[in-house]
Amino acid sequence: MLNDYKEFGLxxxxxxxxxxxxxxxxxxxxxxxxxxxxxxxxxxxNELPLLIKNNAHLTGINVTIPFKESVLQFLNKIDxxxxxxxxxxxxxxxxxxxxxxxxxxxxxxxxxEKALKQFLPLxxxxxxLVLGNGGASKAIQFIxxxxxxxxxxxxxxxxxxCIQYEHLNETIINEHLLVINTTPLGMKPREEQFxxxxxxxxSSNHYCFDLIYLPNQTLFLKICATxxxxxxxxxxxxxxxxxxxFEIFIK
Numbered sequence: 001m002l003n004d005y006k007e008f009g010l011x012x013x014x015x016x017x018x019x020x021x022x023x024x025x026x027x028x029x030x031x032x033x034x035x036x037x038x039x040x041x042x043x044x045x046n047e048l049p050l051l052i053k054n055n056a057h058l059t060g061i062n063v064t065i066p067f068k069e070s071v072l073q074f075l076n077k078i079d080x081x082x083x084x085x086x087x088x089x090x091x092x093x094x095x096x097x098x099x100x101x102x103x104x105x106x107x108x109x110x111x112x113e114k115a116l117k118q119f120l121p122l123x124x125x126x127x128x129l130v131l132g133n134g135g136a137s138k139a140i141q142f143i144x145x146x147x148x149x150x151x152x153x154x155x156x157x158x159x160x161x162c163i164q165y166e167h168l169n170e171t172i173i174n175e176h177l178l179v180i181n182t183t184p185l186g187m188k189p190r191e192e193q194f195x196x197x198x199x200x201x202x203s204s205n206h207y208c209f210d211l212i213y214l215p216n217q218t219l220f221l222k223i224c225a226t227x228x229x230x231x232x233x234x235x236x237x238x239x240x241x242x243x244x245x246f247e248i249f250i251k
Contacts, residue, residue, distance in 0.1 A: 006035045007057040008249060011048065011071075012064035015039040017188050017214055019235075020062050023242050033250075045070040052093060052100060060249040061091040062242075065184055068108075068135025075104040082106035085142045087135035090245040105248055108139035111241030112211075116143065119232045120207060126177035127151060131195045133162055136211055137182035152176060154197070165196045173201035179224070181210045186218030194219035204228030213238050 010020045021037050028035040040051055045067050052058055063071050068087040072078065075088065082088045088104035095101070128144055128151035130137055137153070144151045152172070155162035163172075173179075179202070185193040202208070208224035213235040221231045 004034065005057060006033075006059040007038065007055060008035060008060045008062075009038040009040045009055075009058065010062045010064060011040045011042050011051070011067055013041065013043075013066060015041055015064075018064070019213065019238055020064075020242065023239070024062075024246065027242075027246055031250075042067070045074075048074055052102075056095075059093050060245070061093065062245055063089045063091060065134070065136070069138075072104065075102045077101075077103045079103065079105045081109055081142070085109060085138045087138045089135070089139075089241070090248055092248055105245070106139055106142075107241040107244035107248070108136060108237075109142050110244045111237040111239070112140055113143045113146070114240045115232070115234075115237035116147070116209065118236065119209060119230075120178070124149075124178070124207070127175055128178040128180060129154060129168075129172070129176035129197075131179070131181045131197070132183035133157060134182065140180055140182055140211075149178070154195075168197050170198065170201045173198060173206075174203075177206050179206060179208045179229075181208075181212070181218070181220050184212070186210070186215075186220050187212045188214045191215055191219065194223065199223045199227065202227040202229050206230070208232075210234060211237065 010018055021039055024037040068089050071088055082104050085106045088106055090105040090107050092103045128149050130140055130151050131154050133153050133155040153162040181195055185195050202224050206229040208229045208231045210218050210221050211234040212218050213233050225231045
């Protein structure tokens, strides 16, 4: 029997190639839910309150680049994990008469942990090099700490918490056998882009993880694979975080 009609959606920029709409729509069909999923292109996060107000059936939102941190200001409550990470990629919307209540969650961390444990050997003990320091990166940092894997942040920012790309060298690459790209560099439609690291030092000892899933192999992954590294993209992580968001939406 069909449930009451509800709507869900994704907010972000450049959503044409997004995974979420097709994936969630298929989940709704499989579970015989009378739900619809939409992509909501926002130019500014300040458009969010009006979007929610004008869509009375909107019950849950997934959040992607570049709003995982800026969306925090609009939330009434933040889940413990999301609060520690300080980034949200999933929002549950509850309505009580004229009042709207927004609760934020971070399912990126859940998805990344499952994907990383599947990717790395059980005895992996090396450090991780995390490329990028945005909202997605914060979830990755949270899980690396949880798994007691030391890591170094690499960013274009010049601060005491990160090293800059131009400072990467053979020693640093050799000390960090897990390299994780959390930046959008290489994401469709800009497949020609890639993080600027000294790839000549990537070897068969390295494990290279790209959060991007489209294209299937970014230039980052292709170059690392050419040097013998083990590689994986972000598709498994994306599916697992989406499954977790689905649980939040329907509970």
